[in-house]
Amino acid sequence: MKNKDAAVVVFSGGQDSTTCLLYAIKKYKKVYAISFDYNQRHKLELECAKNICEELNVEHEILDMKLLAQLAPNSLTRADIEVDHDAPETGTPNSFVDGRNMIFLTFVAVYAKQRGVTDIITGVSQSDFSGYPDCRDIFIKSLNTTINLAMDYEFDIITPLMWIDKEETWEMADKLGGFELVRDKTLTCYNGIIGDGCGDCPSCKLRRKGLDAYLKRRRQ
Ligand code: ZN
Secondary structure (H helix, E strand, O other): OOEEEEEEEEOOOOHHHHHHHHHHHHHOOEEEEEEEEOOOOOOHHHHHHHHHHHHHOOEEEEEEOHHHHHHOOOOOOOOOOOOOOOOOOOOOOOOOOOOHHHHHHHHHHHHHHHOOEEEEEOOOOOOOOOOOHHHOHHHHHHHHHHHHHHHOOOOEEEOOOOOOOHHHHHHHHHHOOOHHHHHHHOOOOOOOOOOOOOOOOHHHHHHHHHHHHHHHHHHO
16 A cells, blocks of 8 residues: 655755755655765764754654765765865766765665655755766656666655755745754754854855855845
8 A cells, every 4th residue: 555645755964855854744744764874974964864853753764874885985985085175077076976866765765665655755956966967857767767667666756956956945944944943953064064064165155155045035
C-alpha cells in the first residue's frame, strides 16, 4: 500500500534542506528526515540536523555513508584540501563529491519504499548553479526514472527549490514560519559555523547575498 500522506526528506541540516523540511511538514501528515554520515569535515552538521528534527518533532535517521569519503576524498571530507572559492572554468569544483546525490537519493528511495512512501524531497537547485552536475533538473528526472525501474515502484522526487534562488528560498522559509529557525540553527558554512556563519566562504557569501536581498524586500 502506498502512503501519499508521508514523505522522506534528504536532510543535511543546512538552509536548503531545512526549508524543504518545513515545506514537507506543512504538506504531509508524516515526515521522515534522513541525514548521512560521510565523514564530512564538520560533524556539527549532523548535530544541527538532529537538533532541528527534535525541535520540529520529525523522525530522524542518520545513515552511515563513510564509504563515500573513502572512495572520493574531497575538500568537504578532508581538512587538508582547501575548498575552491569559485567554480573552475572547466570540470567540477573540489567541493563536489562524486556521486553524492545519486547515492544518497538511491538509499533514501530504498528507505522510503520500505515504509510504503513514494514522495522524496530534496533541496537541490539549479538556479545558483555552482558547477554541481547532480543538482540539475535533468539529473533528478533521470534518476527518478532509474529508481522507478530499479525497484518497480512509482517514486516521485520533489524539488521545491529547483528553480528558485537563495533570496526566494529565504522567502519560502519565512512564509512557512521558519525564518528564525533557518537563520539561527542551520549550518551551511564550509568553516562549520552555525547560523550566519564565517561570512567569508562561498557558501556564506551566497547565503548572505540572498538574505540581504530578501530582508531589503521584506522591509519595504
Ligand atoms: Zn562560511
